[in-house]
Ligand code: BDR
């Protein structure tokens with residue numbers, strides 16, 4: 001299996017990504033989960049990450065808290081999407097598994113130094129603060145990363161938090177710039193992909209029909225999450241943004257994209273956090289990212305239903 005670190009700000013869709021990874025031990029070994037400030041403040045994202053690991057029956061997965069604010073900006077959160085707790089839906093239990101004492105950024109650095117070079121993949125599904133902080137603190141780890149598979153950005157779909165920017169990149173554009181310029185092989189799941197990964201009533205019913213706690217929670221989470229996109233875009237169904245990254249690690253054939261140059265706007269207040277993607281190759285700037293554009297939606301949901309169905 002491929003060794004990964006999930007860097008996350010749960011988030012209903014983050015939660016499904018974590019559940020999908022932990023249900024797929026043949027393909028994926030989760031070395032740790034690191035929380036970052038994003039959808040809600042760090043105190044809540046680290047707690048939510050532990051709730052999700054416990055829901056998966058995996059209190060043995062080490063959960064760390066990373067940075068509580070972007071590198072150079074005031075934190076912007078998304079309670080309007082995810083609710084007050086970040087994981088609104090059914091009432092949540094208090095987690096009983098511990099938060100690790102070690103700082104999450106230190107965990108990323110130490111793990112990359114300890115594991116053989118080129119064997120650890122980073123899966124950031126929130127703002128890129130922790131990853132960038134690790135790269136700045138320990139430049140020697142950059143070339144040790146196998147790949148970064150992240151959710152963030154948009155090109156044809158433009159933005160969701162502003163007209164020009166997707167949330168994860170917008171929150172910490174300086175961090176995104178560091179990551180996109182790091183030279184690490186990047187695979188990016190932008191809104192162009194994730195807005196095609198919408199749930200349907202039939203899919204949510206299949207979650208419910210599992211008759212398990214995981215099925216019940218995921219159905220309720222996607223129901224809660226859906227109301228935002230319905231109001232905003234008039235679309236039916238919730239976009240499961242973050243699970244696209246984990247699905248890619250299991251079934252890369254579900255996605256298609258282009259290896260292109262992507263730059264991050266950090267200077268303009270109007271277009272802060274925009275991912276300027278040279279989809280048509282009109283510059284000579286070197287390619288730095290596999291920027292995905294399409295998803296096999298049916299295959300994606302078959303995978304999710306199959307894997308989540310493994311939980312007792
Ligand atoms: C991203 O922002 C968050 O609200 C979601 O969890 C996802 O990571 C989508 O723009």
Ligand code: CA
Nearest residue numbers: 011014125126
């Ligand atoms: Ca997220």
